[in-house]
């Protein structure tokens with residue numbers, strides 16, 4: 567029986583992924599915190615009480631998504647990314663680090679990217695998925711270095727879309743399906759950039775294609791220059807898209 571090159575490639579990828587996985591799960595003798603694990607494209611720093619099993623869950627999640635995201639955002643190479651992890655019982659340490667790294671504390675936030683090759687995460691059951699969201703932020707920086715919160719709606723939209731994080735518009739209330747406008751979507755401490763993020767990118771890609779999605783990022787969300795319509799028209803069309811998704 568002939569083995570196709572594709573099968574061999576899949577097998578090789580599986581081996582690489584398994585090896586990274588084993589490295590994360592395998593404790594060394596008498597290890598003390600912080601535990602530092604280097605595994606392929608990622609480096610993990612486990613602070614007090616974070617388990618290797620928790621880090622491995624994050625590793626599994628990143629390994630099954632990172633190449634797809636790089637391909638979709640047309641980024642050929644990424645720096646090795648360091649994932650620093652804090653246990654829920656040490657949230658004070660997580661927020662103290664946040665203050666020293668970015669000069670601000672966002673209470674309730676459980677992940678952020680202090681540099682273009684680092685993410686800091688406070689463990690909770692959805693952290694493996696959040697790590698993919700944070701990784702998408704880093705890939706978007708590799709594509710467009712000044713995209714961080716510039717504008718905020720697009721920054722979060724890319725991360726929500728690439729990490730496949732969304733609530734179905736069918737589950738939104740009728741009021742929630744009204745386009746809130748870009749000023750509202752750029753607010754901090756608001757669910758709006760997260761709720762609308764996935765759908766905004768899905769709409770751009772469905773209607774104009776991947777090239778236009780990349781152009782929108784390269785234009786820092788300048789809708790008229792990237793898509794050739796006004797922001798107001800974009801809002802109206804996005805709202806129609808959401809309503810069609812919701813079947814209303």
Ligand SMILES: [Zn+2]
Nearest residue numbers: 699703722725
């Ligand atoms: Zn984000």
